Amino acid sequence: MLLSPAALPLQLNHLEIIRVLWIAFPAVPLTAVACCMLGKYLFRREWTLHLIRISHILQILAAVTVTWLGLGITDDHYFVLQESPVSIAYLFSREKLLFLWAYMPPLILSLFRLKSLGTFQMQTVFLFYLAGCSGLIVTGDAFNFFVYYELMIMGAYVLISVKQEYIASVKYMVFGAASSAMFLGAIVLLYSSGAYFTFDFAHQQPELPIYTITASLLLFACAFFVKGAFFPVSGWVAPCHSAANSLVSAFLASFTIFTGILGMYYMVLLPAEALGLDSFFLLVRVLSVLTVIGGSLILFWERSLKRCIAASTVFTIGLAGLLCSYQLYLPAMLYVLIHSSYKSLLFYLYEDLESRETEIRLHWASMLMLISAVLYAVGFTPSATGQLKSLFTADAAFWYKVLLLAAGGIIIGGFAKFQYRLSSRQFPSAPVITALLTAGAYTWVLMHLTGFSLPQALDMLAEAGTAVLALLAASSLFHRFPRLHNIDKLTIYRNLNQELLLVFTVVFASAAFLLAPW
Amino acid sequence: MMMLIIFVGIFGLITSDNLIKKIMCLSIIENTMILNFIRAGFREEAAAPFLITPDAVTVDPIPQALMLTAIVIGVCFNALAVACIVRLHHTTGTILVSDIHEL
Numbered sequence: 001m002l003l004s005p006a007a008l009p010l011q012l013n014h015l016e017i018i019r020v021l022w023i024a025f026p027a028v029p030l031t032a033v034a035c036c037m038l039g040k041y042l043f044r045r046e047w048t049l050h051l052i053r054i055s056h057i058l059q060i061l062a063a064v065t066v067t068w069l070g071l072g073i074t075d076d077h078y079f080v081l082q083e084s085p086v087s088i089a090y091l092f093s094r095e096k097l098l099f100l101w102a103y104m105p106p107l108i109l110s111l112f113r114l115k116s117l118g119t120f121q122m123q124t125v126f127l128f129y130l131a132g133c134s135g136l137i138v139t140g141d142a143f144n145f146f147v148y149y150e151l152m153i154m155g156a157y158v159l160i161s162v163k164q165e166y167i168a169s170v171k172y173m174v175f176g177a178a179s180s181a182m183f184l185g186a187i188v189l190l191y192s193s194g195a196y197f198t199f200d201f202a203h204q205q206p207e208l209p210i211y212t213i214t215a216s217l218l219l220f221a222c223a224f225f226v227k228g229a230f231f232p233v234s235g236w237v238a239p240c241h242s243a244a245n246s247l248v249s250a251f252l253a254s255f256t257i258f259t260g261i262l263g264m265y266y267m268v269l270l271p272a273e274a275l276g277l278d279s280f281f282l283l284v285r286v287l288s289v290l291t292v293i294g295g296s297l298i299l300f301w302e303r304s305l306k307r308c309i310a311a312s313t314v315f316t317i318g319l320a321g322l323l324c325s326y327q328l329y330l331p332a333m334l335y336v337l338i339h340s341s342y343k344s345l346l347f348y349l350y351e352d353l354e355s356r357e358t359e360i361r362l363h364w365a366s367m368l369m370l371i372s373a374v375l376y377a378v379g380f381t382p383s384a385t386g387q388l389k390s391l392f393t394a395d396a397a398f399w400y401k402v403l404l405l406a407a408g409g410i411i412i413g414g415f416a417k418f419q420y421r422l423s424s425r426q427f428p429s430a431p432v433i434t435a436l437l438t439a440g441a442y443t444w445v446l447m448h449l450t451g452f453s454l455p456q457a458l459d460m461l462a463e464a465g466t467a468v469l470a471l472l473a474a475s476s477l478f479h480r481f482p483r484l485h486n487i488d489k490l491t492i493y494r495n496l497n498q499e500l501l502l503v504f505t506v507v508f509a510s511a512a513f514l515l516a517p518w
Numbered sequence: 519m520m521m522l523i524i525f526v527g528i529f530g531l532i533t534s535d536n537l538i539k540k541i542m543c544l545s546i547i548e549n550t551m552i553l554n555f556i557r558a559g560f561r562e563e564a565a566a567p568f569l570i571t572p573d574a575v576t577v578d579p580i581p582q583a584l585m586l587t588a589i590v591i592g593v594c595f596n597a598l599a600v601a602c603i604v605r606l607h608h609t610t611g612t613i614l615v616s617d618i619h620e621l
Binding site: 146161169173185239497 | 548
């Protein structure tokens with residue numbers, strides 16, 4: 001009772017407090033940037049690290065307060081800055097709360113590694129990046145989403161090059177700009193159709209011209225296929241996300257990539273549902289199935305553990321997309337939420353390992369964490385993601401079970417191809433322990449929300465059998481043919497022009513798919 | 519016409535080997551989108567939406583206001599992209615896609 005929002009001493013309007021905190025949320029890192037600049041160039045003082053810490057703490061406090069006050073609110077609430085149909089709008093909803101908490105694990109863990117950013121410039125860019133992330137959480141309209149996305153992604157281009165990995169940075173930049181051009185095209189078509197920019201435009205204006213709005217949704221979908229790394233346009237994920245240090249990689253592989261799912265949900269699937277455009281769900285379903293299987297196959301051939309960790313995100317995107325295409329939005333968002341915790345754990349854990357080509361030395365505690373995180377990544381029992389997956393597979397066709405089982409086995413095989421050696425030297429570091437606690441807390445919340453129940457004995461047996469088979473098959477295959485470790489160096493597999501051709505092939509193929517008489 | 523320019527941009531983006539040319543092609547695509555948006559707000563024989571009388575007919579100011587933001591973002595992207603490509607040239611000695619196998 002004491003912890004209930006209703007027990008607040010003053011009769012404050014909860015929604016009004018949420019509105020203030022929600023609008024101020026992205027302003028916190030931006031204010032920190034202004035203070036950093038003032039300190040550096042006016043007072044000749046280096047306050048940056050302290051200001052980043054203060055910004056983090058303020059955002060964590062704001063997140064806790066908003067969640068505490070907003071837990072009982074089930075409706076969506078738009079906060080507009082002006083009473084105009086095209087005013088900047090912020091949206092508070094249950095789904096947004098989940099994305100807010102998907103942002104928290106990498107944010108909390110970054111407190112341990114702020115010095116790895118190096119220079120004042122990188123630290124300031126990191127704050128800009130956080131402002132973009134925070135803006136994406138709170139925004140409620142398409143154009144504002146575009147602006148915040150660009151702010152975030154431009155920060156990411158610079159942060160990837162923190163270790164002078166300019167090749168990865170340029171690659172990320174080209175794909176990011178191509179998807180942003182599509183996004184801008186979608187906004188133009190949306191405006192031409194007479195629609196507002198707020199995410200509920202299709203509910204407010206159901207009589208929109210069907211061809212223009214379909215073209216707009218198609219471009220939105222294609223932009224999010226690239227931003228969210230749906231197969232076959234996911235070749236950039238492993239090289240780009242693994243190039244940065246753990247602090248940045250954890251953000252990129254958890255929050256940044258999931259803005260693709262966030263955008264897909266608000267700007268493609270919800271409007272398509274309201275306008276009765278069911279073919280969009282079919283399109284997302286087809287690409288998600290391809291992503292699940294294609295993403296796991298790409299991971300299988302990746303040559304380093306860090307690239308494998310980065311590539312495993314593609315499988316998760318596919319599964320979240322699959323859940324969304326069956327309108328299981330809440331399980332999809334929960335999947336995203338829990339992914340951010342174990343993915344951050346994996347990237348920070350990588351720093352504790354001694355990785356020499358295909359041989360990896362690690363502490364037994366790290367080994368246990370790695371096994372648990374891989375099980376979470378593939379959604380095998382007893383992981384919490386397995387619980388979410390079973391919500392979908394319980395009613396889905398049998399071949400979906402086989403597909404997810406096979407993809408999970410391929411991913412386990414991808415991780416099992418390295419030679420692991422136990423070493424008693426490197427006990428897991430403080431950020432890894434914190435990441436483990438965060439992942440544990442998220443699992444507990446997930447269990448609380450979905451209710452724990454073991455999957456059927458046959459399913460568990462199938463998962464255990466697949467895991468053992470994948471372990472044995474992959475390790476013996478790569479041990480017998482060591483040259484297989486270099487297969488991802490083939491030119492046909494890594495070529496920017498071919499990958500860009502794939503992006504536009506996906507656009508035209510998706511247009512043809514939507515025009516087909518399904 | 520707009521579609522033709524966009525296709526020129528896409529063709530250049532896919533076929534050009536030079537990274538600077540790729541960035542130029544991306545700019546062509548993006549600026550065509552911006553031009554298209556401003557055209558969406560155009561009205562025949564209407565005035566520009568500033569220093570006007572209350573009953574004057576003006577073009578739609580919203581696309582212009584929004585695209586100003588998009589132009590600023592585009593300029594920032596171009597500056598950042600060129601800076602990264604220059605650094606890439608310092609480290610690899612080339613800006614040709616075919617010479618950088620990791621790209």
